[in-house]
Amino acid sequence: MNTGPLFKHGGILAAFAIVTTGLIALTFQGTKDRIAEQVLAKRLAILNEVIPTTMHDNALYTDCIVVQSEQLGGQQSVYRSRLNGEVNGMAIEATAKNGYSGDIDMIVGVDSAMQVKGVRVLQHKETPGLGDKVELSVSDWILSFNEQTYTPSNRALWRVKKDGGQFDQFTGATITPRAVVNTVADTLEYAQKNWDQLATTASNCEGAS
Template sequence: MLKTMQKHGVTLALFAVLATGLTAVVNALTKDTIEQQAVAQQKLLFNQVIPADSYDNDIQTSCVVVNNSPLGTGTHHIYVARLGEQPVAVVMEATAPDGYSGAIQLLVAADFNGKVLGSRVTEHHETPGLGDKIETRLSNWITYFSGKTIQGSDDASWAVKKDGGQFDQFTGATITPRAVVNAVKRAGLFAKTLPTQIDNLPVCGAQP
């Protein structure tokens, strides 16, 4: 009996080693492909929020970091669009913390004069059939931010219509669009402050 148990133990150990080795090999072989796909997906998303012909640098590698800013608590990345070395706009990660079912993650592009160039939702947990209309696959609602200018923090038009603003709310769901509108507004206003900060912000991936 003891010998049988020892034999099975050795077999299981060998199987575990082989499985671990195979997993490591697969990870090594697919790592570059996965990274390339992630870069391509990010580029596709950027092209939806900022016109590709409005800048001439590699925006994905022109990245800085802000912490606990108007974009939300924690760390957010900002991608700087440049034209002839001159910063002309930014694509910012932003968080709407007050969605109906939790935080909503956004990508917001804006110039430095208060104009929002575009916005997309990258992650959310809103109610299917109601709050999820912030997704472009279900509605074009979020595209209405494109080209809209924020006059200032007291710009009352940057609100849902129920609150006297210009943006539609969803039938049966006002909390979600209100949260997104406010987050995009905060991001657009923050973009106006960036020209004097960009060169002093830490670069993405830099060691502290």
């Protein structure tokens, strides 16, 4: 029985399979790398929106620590802003657990005087046309936090107007802005109480130096 052609074709198929698998692996890795680069670029852009570039001379993305806090909604990242080596601001991630349609992930930029430099929603599932007004691309409502200063004595103002505070709610949608305002206030309170520890803990985020 002549098995030469069979082995020959089998070898060709095996080689083809190896090459194909290698190409798929390379393509997957290339796609994975591009996605990671896109995620990094987006996060860097958001960090520069909530912490002005004039406030820091360090790399915010790598000057980062991971914290666990119920007040922040679980495990979160904190990015430190430094000027001439001194921590003068932080961008703190937080999650509102009481959104209308689920969790609302956000990031709060604040300086050492507890003045808000910017707030951005990172992810949510709120209703289009109603709760999604927390997004800057939909409404400028999120900008109402800018330059507002938090102190323990003015905590009562950090509510929507319907609850006696200073921040507008949305027409037909109070739950979402209430959740965001309360979480921003909780984040600022957390920052104030833990500032020194947050400022001095060694960077421990993935990719931090």
